[in-house]
Amino acid sequence: MMLLAADVCAQHANDSIRTTIELHAVTVEGHVDAERRKTQPQTVMVADEEYLTENRSHSLMSSLEKLPGVKAWQIGQGFSKPVIRGLGFNRVAVMEYGIKQQGQQWGADHGLEIDQYNVERITLIKGPASLQYGSDAIAGVVVISPPPPKADDGLSGAVLLTGSSSNRLIGSSAGLNYQKENTYIKGRLTYRDFEDYRVPARSFQYLNWTFPIYNGVLKNTAGREFDVTLQAGRSAGKYTSSIAVSNVHAKTGFFAGAHGLPTTVALEDDGDYRNIGLPYQAVNHFKTVYNQTVQLSRTQKVSGDFGFQYNLRREYSQPHTHGYGPMPEGNLELELRLQTAGLNVAWEYYSSAAHLLSVGISAEYQHHRIGGYSFLLPCFEQLTAGVFVIDRYHFSDELTGTAGLRYDAGSIHIHQYIDRYLPDAYQQRSPGLEKAQGDASFGAGLAWRPHPQWEVKANVGKSFRMPAANEYASNGVHHGMFRHELGDSTLRPERSYQADFHLAFQKDYEGFITQVSCTVSGFANYFPNFIFLNPTGAFSWLPDAGQYYRYEQSRAFRAGGEAQLHVDFAARFCLESSVEYVHAVDLRSRYPIPFTPPLYLATGLSVRLPETAFLRRTRLAVTHRYAAAQHRVSRNEAATPGYQLVDVSASFALAVGKQKDGAKITLQLQNLFNTKYHNHISFYRYLNVPEPGRNVRLSLEILLP
Amino acid sequence: MKTKFFLYVAIFALTLAACSDDKDTTGPEIKLLQPENEAVFTRGDAISIVFDLADPSGVNAYKIDIHYAGDEHAHSHALDVTPAHEDEEEEPWEFLEIYDDQKGKTSAHVEKTVTVPNDIHGGEYHLGILATDNEGNESQAYIDIDIEE
Numbered sequence: 094m095m096l097l098a099a100d101v102c103a104q105h106a107n108d109s110i111r112t113t114i115e116l117h118a119v120t121v122e123g124h125v126d127a128e129r130r131k132t133q134p135q136t137v138m139v140a141d142e143e144y145l146t147e148n149r150s151h152s153l154m155s156s157l158e159k160l161p162g163v164k165a166w167q168i169g170q171g172f173s174k175p176v177i178r179g180l181g182f183n184r185v186a187v188m189e190y191g192i193k194q195q196g197q198q199w200g201a202d203h204g205l206e207i208d209q210y211n212v213e214r215i216t217l218i219k220g221p222a223s224l225q226y227g228s229d230a231i232a233g234v235v236v237i238s239p240p241p242p243k244a245d246d247g248l249s250g251a252v253l254l255t256g257s258s259s260n261r262l263i264g265s266s267a268g269l270n271y272q273k274e275n276t277y278i279k280g281r282l283t284y285r286d287f288e289d290y291r292v293p294a295r296s297f298q299y300l301n302w303t304f305p306i307y308n309g310v311l312k313n314t315a316g317r318e319f320d321v322t323l324q325a326g327r328s329a330g331k332y333t334s335s336i337a338v339s340n341v342h343a344k345t346g347f348f349a350g351a352h353g354l355p356t357t358v359a360l361e362d363d364g365d366y367r368n369i370g371l372p373y374q375a376v377n378h379f380k381t382v383y384n385q386t387v388q389l390s391r392t393q394k395v396s397g398d399f400g401f402q403y404n405l406r407r408e409y410s411q412p413h414t415h416g417y418g419p420m421p422e423g424n425l426e427l428e429l430r431l432q433t434a435g436l437n438v439a440w441e442y443y444s445s446a447a448h449l450l451s452v453g454i455s456a457e458y459q460h461h462r463i464g465g466y467s468f469l470l471p472c473f474e475q476l477t478a479g480v481f482v483i484d485r486y487h488f489s490d491e492l493t494g495t496a497g498l499r500y501d502a503g504s505i506h507i508h509q510y511i512d513r514y515l516p517d518a519y520q521q522r523s524p525g526l527e528k529a530q531g532d533a534s535f536g537a538g539l540a541w542r543p544h545p546q547w548e549v550k551a552n553v554g555k556s557f558r559m560p561a562a563n564e565y566a567s568n569g570v571h572h573g574m575f576r577h578e579l580g581d582s583t584l585r586p587e588r589s590y591q592a593d594f595h596l597a598f599q600k601d602y603e604g605f606i607t608q609v610s611c612t613v614s615g616f617a618n619y620f621p622n623f624i625f626l627n628p629t630g631a632f633s634w635l636p637d638a639g640q641y642y643r644y645e646q647s648r649a650f651r652a653g654g655e656a657q658l659h660v661d662f663a664a665r666f667c668l669e670s671s672v673e674y675v676h677a678v679d680l681r682s683r684y685p686i687p688f689t690p691p692l693y694l695a696t697g698l699s700v701r702l703p704e705t706a707f708l709r710r711t712r713l714a715v716t717h718r719y720a721a722a723q724h725r726v727s728r729n730e731a732a733t734p735g736y737q738l739v740d741v742s743a744s745f746a747l748a749v750g751k752q753k754d755g756a757k758i759t760l761q762l763q764n765l766f767n768t769k770y771h772n773h774i775s776f777y778r779y780l781n782v783p784e785p786g787r788n789v790r791l792s793l794e795i796l797l798p
Numbered sequence: 799m800k801t802k803f804f805l806y807v808a809i810f811a812l813t814l815a816a817c818s819d820d821k822d823t824t825g826p827e828i829k830l831l832q833p834e835n836e837a838v839f840t841r842g843d844a845i846s847i848v849f850d851l852a853d854p855s856g857v858n859a860y861k862i863d864i865h866y867a868g869d870e871h872a873h874s875h876a877l878d879v880t881p882a883h884e885d886e887e888e889e890p891w892e893f894l895e896i897y898d899d900q901k902g903k904t905s906a907h908v909e910k911t912v913t914v915p916n917d918i919h920g921g922e923y924h925l926g927i928l929a930t931d932n933e934g935n936e937s938q939a940y941i942d943i944d945i946e947e
Contacts, residue, residue, distance in 0.1 A: 354940070630859060730823060
């Protein structure tokens with residue numbers, strides 16, 4: 094755990110020892126990672142370049158959905174964000190370049206603003222990790238790790254072209270890398286442009302109307318994305334440093350029926366599937382991070398990450414007056430400008446072969462400003478800081494123990510907001526607020542290998558999460574959610590007490606079956622004050638608003654787990670099966686927690702064909718996915734029927750000139766039978782709009798000679 | 799090892815089966831008796847709105863919502879229809895009223911009268927009844943009505 098904290102939080106360049114890669118259908122990892130994972134008590138999964146190439150989907154998080162316990166909250170077909178064991182939004186931290194990604198992650202229609210093609214390795218921690226990562230890591234962490242340095246000096250690069258049929262995606266990403274001795278510089282440009290996506294339906298039922306879906310195209314779900322990344326790094330003696338600058342720009346329409354009540358007129362085919370009409374969102378995320386590591390001596394190391402981010406979100410929609418005040422000018426409904434400056438500093442000390450001690454601090458300052466004719470979230474400034482100490486002790490080669498303690502404190506200043514055009518009683522949309530809160534986290538875990546084929550891990554601990562500004566102070570209608578969301582200034586930091594275990598078995602055999610591996614993970618969580626939106630039953634005075642939903646705290650219990658079986662047989666074949674389930678209940682009202690994914694089973698069969706001088710890494714796979722119906726729903730949450738999907742994929746690499754894998758090609762056929770289904774954790778679920786139909790996806794990556 | 803795997807699958811399945819307690823997750827049933835869908839009115843008319851509400855958890859509040867459906871909502875600008883009346887004084891009509899006079903009842907019969915103002919512009923309107931129950935479940939029933947130009 095400590096190694097992870099240190100390695101992942103604070104530096105990147107030290108991952109240089111890269112040994113042979115062992116191929117698995119799902120996870121591919123180097124030995125360094127394997128070793129780290131074995132002594133780390135938490136349940137960790139790694140998706141590396143190979144996995145990502147073979148499973149790349151519409152968006153970064155969709156690509157990770159084959160990992161058990163990981164789901165993507167879908168926002169149409171272009172964007173998504175992580176859900177780990179049924180929790181997401183502000184409860185999963187995403188780390189890139191060692192710094193926590195800070196956008197408006199609380200929003201149901203806000204995706205993760207990260208260039209998916211700039212990601213070559215992902216480490217996922219399932220379960221609470223606020224000890225290492227602070228607030229927001231209460232359900233898990235997605236760590237985007239840098240790829241290891243290239244083996245050879247010189248110029249290298251690749252161009253990726255991708256296309257997909259259901260949204261007529263055209264995408265391209267080009268990366269260049271120059272490395273000389275201990276210095277590297279690299280850059281990447283990514284552009285994606287996609288049309289409105291197709292669904293296997295010609296109409297959808299909403300409220301008591303049936304609305305048409307002309308030609309099976311979901312109007313105004315098109316989008317565009319343009320990303321630029323530049324990175325440079327140097328390692329000289331004791332000093333290793335790197336700097337990254339990136340800008341992600343994404344623009345995507347909202348389905349014409351998703352903003353206000355749908356009308357047949359608004360849904361009419363406009364003959365242009367690639368245009369982005371009103372309503373739409375445009376988001377720009379700028380980020381720059383500097384990392385520095387100093388190896389003080391053979392036993393001590395200090396590392397630091399310093400980052401600045403600017404998330405600019407604009408949502409456009411046609412205004413309407415509703416009788417209060419003049420008609421607003423322009424279509425800018427909501428503008429949210431969030432600037433975040435953050436730092437982490439960690440000191441590591443190897444006291445002897447047995448102890449590895451790490452002490453660190455992290456701090457973050459946020460500055461939020463708003464614009465647009467509508468109001469949802471007020472301006473605020475927030476300062477948070479934490480200090481932690483983690484010790485890992487090697488009892489023996491088989492047994493490692495980790496224990497840690499962390500304290501975080503934060504203060505937020507939320508501005509008053511007065512809307513003078515509203516009736517007197519409603520003018521004050523935000524009362525203005527000063528809050529300062531702090532909380533401790535702790536954790537202890539064991540990683541034990543009683544036998545070379547067996548691995549046992551167990552953890553207990555307490556995690557926390559600071560209430561986010563929207564939970565304290567939102568007061569307005571967010572898009573077509575038809576609800577008036579109200580914050581509560583009296584919320585206390587959310588706490589989670591958890592215990593989890595992980596059992597793994599792996600054995601090699603002679604004969605038909607060559608290897609069997611199996612993992613079982615389970616968890617139980619108790620939140621004395623889980624924060625979530627609850628309907629009040631009282632109607633809002635705002636038009637198109639439905640009723641008030643208020644952020645409330647309640648006792649919640651969550652439990653579940655994943656099991657995975659992996660069998661290699663007949664030399665080239667691999668059968669993999671996994672099951673995952675989460676049970677989550679609000680103990681006060683006895684209602685289930687909303688947006689809990691259903692029981693999910695995935696089974697895949699793959700074969701790797703023999704390699705030739707020309708054709709390598711050929712893998713054919715067929716996957717069957719089964720999601721049970723989700724009847725355990727919260728108030729106003731629609732139950733979702735179960736579904737089964739079949740996907741087929743083929744990937745291979747061709748030799749081009751001197752390059753052995755000069756061209757990598759992946760062909761995927763998603764939802765082979767064009768099944769009409771609903772995803773319980775999708776932004777468009779509440780509109781009862783089905784998920785995308787059959788999709789052919791082709792991607793071609795060409796290495797520069 | 800395999801037995802263990804299946805054992806866990808069985809445990810998951812049992813957990814699933816054990817927790818299917820029936821909670822009220824749907825809003826009141828709304829039976830809109832009057833007016834009929836696509837009914838036509840003229841300015842100055844009194845619209846008689848009659849409906850039944852039923853919910854096992856008890857009705858909490860309800861809302862009558864009448865709003866212009868011609869060109870207000872979420873469209874592409876490609877279809878920016880200019881209203882037939884460019885008369886500045888004729889605003890689209892909007893009626894919103896929240897009531898809690900049936901609070902706690904598991905079934906209720908409601909009759910209300912709403913008068914169409916004289917200074918609004920005609921066209922297609924949505925007329926909706928929205929209702930919540932005591933658990934916070936919500937339901938809606940909408941129809942289209944026409945106000946003659």
